Amino acid sequence: MSRFLCAELAALKPYVPGEQPQDKKYIKLNTNESPFPPAEEVALAVARREKSLNLYSDPDCRALKSAAAALYGLDEGCVSPGNGSDENLAHIFAAFLKDKGVAFPDVTYGFYAVLCSALGIRRTVVPLREDFSVDVADYASVTCPVCLANPNAQTGICLPLRDIEKLVLQNRQRLVIIDEAYIDFGGQSCAPLVKKYDNLIVVQTMSKSRSLAGARVGFCFACPEVAADIERVRCSLNPYNVNSMSMYAAVAALGARAYFEECVQSVISVRGYTAERLKGMGFEVLPSSANFLMAKRAGTGGHELYEKLKERGILVRHFAEGRIADFIRVSIGTRAQMDRFLGAVRDILGEE
Numbered sequence: 001m002s003r004f005l006c007a008e009l010a011a012l013k014p015y016v017p018g019e020q021p022q023d024k025k026y027i028k029l030n031t032n033e034s035p036f037p038p039a040e041e042v043a044l045a046v047a048r049r050e051k052s053l054n055l056y057s058d059p060d061c062r063a064l065k066s067a068a069a070a071l072y073g074l075d076e077g078c079v080s081p082g083n084g085s086d087e088n089l090a091h092i093f094a095a096f097l098k099d100k101g102v103a104f105p106d107v108t109y110g111f112y113a114v115l116c117s118a119l120g121i122r123r124t125v126v127p128l129r130e131d132f133s134v135d136v137a138d139y140a141s142v143t144c145p146v147c148l149a150n151p152n153a154q155t156g157i158c159l160p161l162r163d164i165e166k167l168v169l170q171n172r173q174r175l176v177i178i179d180e181a182y183i184d185f186g187g188q189s190c191a192p193l194v195k196k197y198d199n200l201i202v203v204q205t206m207s208k209s210r211s212l213a214g215a216r217v218g219f220c221f222a223c224p225e226v227a228a229d230i231e232r233v234r235c236s237l238n239p240y241n242v243n244s245m246s247m248y249a250a251v252a253a254l255g256a257r258a259y260f261e262e263c264v265q266s267v268i269s270v271r272g273y274t275a276e277r278l279k280g281m282g283f284e285v286l287p288s289s290a291n292f293l294m295a296k297r298a299g300t301g302g303h304e305l306y307e308k309l310k311e312r313g314i315l316v317r318h319f320a321e322g323r324i325a326d327f328i329r330v331s332i333g334t335r336a337q338m339d340r341f342l343g344a345v346r347d348i349l350g351e352e
């Protein structure tokens with residue numbers, strides 16, 4: 001650390017993303033990417049834009065706002081785009097939480113805590129139930145804004161729409177931020193509720209169900225006044241935050257409905273297949289509505305399993321801290337990739 005760093009950032013621990021090996025040696029099941037390439041239309045859209053990279057991208061991101069809004073029958077004025085939904089989260093946290101703090105579960109997306117440290121936001125940590133589900137009643141007495149991933153990150157467990165609405169209605173003076181990074185794999189989006197409630201913000205990403213993690217595109221939905229506040233922050237920090245190739249890649253991917261459905265259905269079906277086989281080998285598997293599974297097995301350490309899978313060319317994720325240290329998180333790949341993963345697990349258990 002240099003002597004120039006702001007004192008308040010001295011204790012900052014940056015977010016540690018899953019490994020991204022560049023040698024492509026591994027079957028990558030560690031960062032919840034799609035195992036499928038982007039829709040065919042995406043390559044065409046990118047090639048078309050490449051020729052005008054001498055020009056800045058549209059700072060209003062009109063094409064992206066319009067395509068994202070159309071997903072839920074919303075107006076363009078209800079959308080703010082991000083360079084990945086991580087950036088949307090940063091804009092939202094900066095816009096609304098600095099003076100109020102935020103509450104989120106003890107097991108959730110680690111980036112929320114990192115953003116709090118980076119921006120000096122007070123956090124209230126609310127434990128999940130014993131079975132790792134969220135009880136919205138636990139938030140009834142919370143007066144600061146609430147941030148939930150739904151389905152939750154690291155568990156995959158999803159709250160039904162009625163529970164999200166209950167949370168929003170518990171306190172209309174408090175903002176509720178719902179991070180729907182994984183919603184397409186089994187949940188029902190609450191995005192249409194922004195028409196009814198001005199204290200709801202919904203964040204979504206192109207990185208998972210739409211195969212564009214490398215393009216870095218996300219967006220959030222809110223009532224026009226709240227969306228305008230988020231836009232104010234976005235345009236103050238980086239008005240050209242979404243580059244033109246990524247924006248048109250995203251628009252093309254949002255238009256490729258049949259391909260999207262096909263990819264999502266494959267993930268859902270392979271998720272069920274993988275979960276059943278893991279259970280057959282003695283694993284406890286959390287009920288997932290996301291594109292990953294959290295699994296643990298008595299007598300087999302999470303870290304040990306992670307290491308042994310890595311030795312066999314398969315990358316999964318292990319979180320060393322807290323209540324999930326015994327688990328591994330495995331992203332759902334193709335059926336062939338999951339068969340390789342299951343074979344490697346069988347092999348490892350055979351050694352024990």
Ligand code: PMP
Nearest residue numbers: 084085086109149153181205207
């Ligand atoms: N929210 C959750 C819950 C996530 O797991 C992720 C992916 N790490 C993100 C947001 C951020 O995704 P991206 O920035 O790629 O849109």
